[in-house]
Amino acid sequence: MAGKLYGVGLGPGDPELMTLKAHRLVSQARVVAYPALSGSDSFARAIAAAAIPEGAREIVMDVPMTVERGPAQAAYDAGAAQIATALEAGEDVICLCEGDPFFYGSFMYLHARLSGRFEVEVVPGVTSITACAGRAGVPLAARNERLTVLPGPLPEAELRSRIEGAESVVIMKVGRHLAKIRGVIAELGLTESAVYVERASLPEERICPLSEAPEKAPYFSMILLTKGADPWL
């Protein structure tokens, strides 16, 4: 009988924000799989590290960070083939995912390649957007507010028009797009209400008004634009 593939969300970074289910699955794993970007350490593996059993086999997908998608697709093809071999041999495979597997995660690439042939279970995790809001002390959305999540790499004009019509806004993957995003927010007169958060829940976490944000932001950084205090509270 074939094994089962688990896409396991590990949360935003603090290992204690793993779910009980994620912790159980990782602790009992015989095979774990995870992507590592451009040969660097895997963030997902680092979150789960203390729970991975000694002797568990590790399938590492070395994903190149290129603009063209071909090389990354080839890496996921190769990873999916290795995972399929383990599943065919009757082994369950625990795929480690930072945050949530289906929220801007790379697990969807494996899901697309393997869910037709094997049983797959997605275990949701705490996303960075609520982790950041919690750490910043800013409610993300309430009652009948709309929430818009925008990736920072979007073109300037699109960011502007999407922020303009929105209520609560989260801008993810800020990284090298910080200057562009900062400009858009300033043009819209929203700098005062913008909060910058990087590496939420980790020891090196940083939270400040956008006006005091550093010049360079890491990939795992976010800007929150929320309505703030509500007269109806």
Place this chain on the structure above:
Amino acid sequence: MAGKLYGVGLGPGDPELMTLKAHRLVSQARVVAYPALSGSDSFARAIAAAAIPEGAREIVMDVPMTVERGPAQAAYDAGAAQIATALEAGEDVICLCEGDPFFYGSFMYLHARLSGRFEVEVVPGVTSITACAGRAGVPLAARNERLTVLPGPLPEAELRSRIEGAESVVIMKVGRHLAKIRGVIAELGLTESAVYVERASLPEERICPLSEAPEKAPYFSMILLTKGADPWL
């Protein structure tokens, strides 16, 4: 020394989707607090029930479900006062929140009332939006997609215009608004790609195409409108 208030996200319903941190805090609690709507059982308490120590004191906020906000505000005023008394006596208070405290949660009412006077920590939880996507096998958002979260009670015209310009859409709190939402989605020709999910992660969970959804939906139900398969995968 005053105690600390914790707003603890418990996830979408399956107790195993509590985080390790939420489980630790609840297991060590001496005082827990939670809202119960209109005298019915508290969903948050039910998620955490097995972890609440015997002998823990429980502060129940009986929140009336009325259209005017006054009665609910009075209930949160009274709950905040009881919590403040415990905090002033040096006790930590664990406030139980389904999902995530700052994602359409009622904890923000306590946060607004108490965060100026007491230390408050928000512990994020798994939200229903990623839990539903995971259970439905539908990636919620990928790469540079925009994600829009819309509450079902929004007026019909607003729902229509917000869905029209969007990419991935989640409609929350469907409940008694199902017929209206179904109509909007049909008008936009999106019924085929819409997935209905109720009570994700619970034993009574139900997932189906929107076209096969029941006539009556519970409050904890959701509709997912995602892009589906991606030719670039």
